[in-house]
Amino acid sequence: MRRGLVVAGVGRVDEDALDAVEPLDMNEDAFRAFYDLTSSAVWAYLSHITGDSHAADDLLQETYIRFLGAHRRWESDAHRRNYLFRIATNLAHDRHRRNRLRRTESFDEARAEATWPSSAAEAGYEQRADLRRALARLSPRERQMLWLAYAEGSTHQEIADTLGLRAGGIRVLLFRARRKLAVLLTLRVAPANVEGGRTP
Amino acid sequence: MRRECVRAADLLAAMTAGPEPELSNDELRRHADACESCREMVTVVSALRGERERVRRTTTVPSAGLVWWRAQLRQRQQAALRATAPVTAVHAAAVVAAVVLAVVLATSVAPFVGMPSLSNWVPAVPSWVASPGTLATDFPLLRYGLMLGATAWLILGPVALYFALRRD
Numbered sequence: 109m110r111r112g113l114v115v116a117g118v119g120r121v122d123e124d125a126l127d128a129v130e131p132l133d134m135n136e137d138a139f140r141a142f143y144d145l146t147s148s149a150v151w152a153y154l155s156h157i158t159g160d161s162h163a164a165d166d167l168l169q170e171t172y173i174r175f176l177g178a179h180r181r182w183e184s185d186a187h188r189r190n191y192l193f194r195i196a197t198n199l200a201h202d203r204h205r206r207n208r209l210r211r212t213e214s215f216d217e218a219r220a221e222a223t224w225p226s227s228a229a230e231a232g233y234e235q236r237a238d239l240r241r242a243l244a245r246l247s248p249r250e251r252q253m254l255w256l257a258y259a260e261g262s263t264h265q266e267i268a269d270t271l272g273l274r275a276g277g278i279r280v281l282l283f284r285a286r287r288k289l290a291v292l293l294t295l296r297v298a299p300a301n302v303e304g305g306r307t308p
Numbered sequence: 309m310r311r312e313c314v315r316a317a318d319l320l321a322a323m324t325a326g327p328e329p330e331l332s333n334d335e336l337r338r339h340a341d342a343c344e345s346c347r348e349m350v351t352v353v354s355a356l357r358g359e360r361e362r363v364r365r366t367t368t369v370p371s372a373g374l375v376w377w378r379a380q381l382r383q384r385q386q387a388a389l390r391a392t393a394p395v396t397a398v399h400a401a402a403v404v405a406a407v408v409l410a411v412v413l414a415t416s417v418a419p420f421v422g423m424p425s426l427s428n429w430v431p432a433v434p435s436w437v438a439s440p441g442t443l444a445t446d447f448p449l450l451r452y453g454l455m456l457g458a459t460a461w462l463i464l465g466p467v468a469l470y471f472a473l474r475r476d
Contacts, residue, residue, distance in 0.1 A: 136376055139372065139375075139376055140372040140373075140376070143372040143375065144372065147369045147372075148363065148364045148367055148369055149360070149364070151363070151367055151369045152359075152360050152363040152364065152367070155363070156359070165369075165370055168369060168370065168375075169370055169374070169375050169378060172375045172379065173375065173378055173379045173382050176376075176379040176383075177379065177382065177383060177386075235355065235358070236359060236362070238355075239355050239356075239359055254352065254356060255356060258320075258324075258352055258353045258356040258357065259356040259357055259359065259360040260360070261324045279312070283312050286348060286349065286352050287348055289351075289352050289355075290347075290348035290349075290351045290352050291348075293351055293352070293355055294351065
């Protein structure tokens, strides 16, 4: 009888052919340590640039799956971490593009309200609601830059690498985005429906 | 347009030094109270750092084991796709060859069973392409060969297509 394995979407494949499976970039223990160290930061980034914690769960898993299959050499821990955020950014960007084609909102404020884990009784609930509304009024790029710079503490060069922008332009873009968010937070903006961060 | 304050970098460094976004340096705090650009920086950094810390404390992410398992599964699927790529190409070539053979045989046999040749529907097609059966008229042995081929195709064609298109 033929030795083989049935793979979903592919059919039966000889086991000998699967000997050519490339090993993942890390062993399981190293991956678990790296994941424990970085996953909550990547999840926070994804949930705040998409406004959807369920989407953040899915994108987080896909980010690490692609990271493990990347087969790259890391110059440093920072390089490895920045690459992780770059994958996450690209996945969020693809999701945003798909949502635009389907004409659904990329940052759904109501969904964010429902899915971000917080309750009215929790301390700082109002401030978080203000932040959520303010972020909803920014463009995806502005949300990404602000989060990387001020929540993650990334340098301008790291932000440029992660977002695929020129490092020289980051300072000005960040300054404008920061002013915009500061004004929105100070004004305590009312809820609004947004498409890709643009106010209707 | 207002410009960024020269103290902005110091302010950011001071606020991102610890886990909580606090401005413990009195001199910098006094400066931030008086400088609009730095006040904005304090507002934004406090909000975002505070939110990040809250998420870090309260969020439960999918388990590392689940992600590891899915990554391994993806690797195997990709290896399987690579391994079956040549077989898929042969399948596609077989289907194309079968369709071409069927058309050639159909147009060859058409004159013998009283059906109009392809050139009747598409006048621009040269007669030898539209009806290779004219060759058979000139060469009688070829005629029997074509008839035999058409019969074989009618019997074996579906079997070949089944094997070409089936999935285990």
